[in-house]
Amino acid sequence: MDFPVTFQIFGKTVLAHPVFETLGIFIGMRYYFYLKRKSSDKLSFNTSAAILIGATAGALFGSKLIGNLENPYALFEKFSLKEIWSNNTIVGGLAFGLIGVELAKKIVRHKESTGDLIVFPLMLAIIIGRIGCFLTGIHEETYGVPTRFIFGMHLGDQYLRHPVALYEIVFLILLWIYLNRIGKHSKFPSGFVFQLFMLSYFIFRFLLDFIKPKVEIIGNLGTIQLVCIGVIIYYIYKIKNTRDLMYNQKTIEI
Template sequence: MDFPVTFHIFDTTVLAHPVFEALGMFIGMRYYFFLKRKSKEKLSFNTSAAVLIGATAGALIGSKLIGNLENPYKLFEHFDFKTIWTNNTIVGGLAFGLMGVELAKKIVGHKESTGDLIVFPLMLAMIIGRIGCFLTGIYEETYGLPTKSIFGMHLGDQYLRHPVALYEIAFLIVLWIVLKMIQRQKKHPSGFVFQSFMLSYFAFRFLLDFIKPRLELVGNLGTIQLVCLCVIIYYIFKIKNIKTVHSH
């Protein structure tokens, strides 16, 4: 396979990553609305709108903020709006999307969890998006470090590299199966599936980034890993508190 894989759309050559990212978002949203129609939990229009706006605004801000802070020196040395706009990371999108939703719920006075329904559409969108990351190879910053392991692949240069996008796809498929099993048990409180997804994914990304190029900011940790640590700590306490309340 030759990297990067490109598509010719309206006489323009486009990398696979943005194509699959857009496709993933579209299919993920269609899957979410399908599940929402089937769901017995009905939210009011105000709550639904507030959650959607909070999630979208938080995700947009967070994905670009954390994406650009992966290399803050580069950001401040050469300010370029196009580069800033195209720098994204799902870690920032998820973390700040969560903050946006929690803020929106406080504004409208909604206390129940609203996250379980979005888990599988979100995972589907991420899997499709990561296919695009893999097909783009080294031409966007979603590739792994050189490796001599049996998993090494040529992604567009002379090195055998960790195909981190494929690792993430495999992880998400396994996590999907596990979370579906948890969901079918129906013995956990509302929101537990979403919290388990967030805790699992951020723990995975914290470890995965050790085999990705990164600027070390604190010790040997990069920006994304520091964000992951914050989210992991938050959810460890949140799940612990929910289990304590539920057991009483």
């Protein structure tokens, strides 16, 4: 296979990454609306609209902010609006999308968790997007460092590199299977599957970035890893509270 894989769209050569990213978002959203129609939990129009706007605005802002802060030195050396707009990361999108949703829920005074329904559509969108990352090779910063590991691949230069996009796809498929089993148990409260997804994904991304090129900000940690640490701490706290609540409910029933 030759990298990068490109497509001819309206007479222009387009990299695989934006094509699959757009496709992932579209299919993920269609899957979400499909699950929403089947769900017994019905939200009012105002609540649904507020959550969707909060999630979208937070994700867009966060993906651009953290994407540009991955290499803050380059940002200040060569200021370019086109470059700023093109830099994004799913880690920032997830972290700030969460903040956007929580703010929106406070505005409409909705206290119940709304995250479980989005977990599998979100994972599907990421998987499709990562196919595009892999097919783009080294032409966008979604590749791994050189390696002699058995899974090393030529991604467009002379080096064997970690195919980190494929690692992430495999991880998400395994996580999908696990969370699907968890979700079938009614004993877990609403929002627990989403909490497990966020904790698992951010732990994975924290570890994965050790085999990706990055600008070290603190010690040998990059910006994405620092964001991951904050989210991991938050969800360890959230899951602990959820488990304590489940234990107290069982104690009351006994």
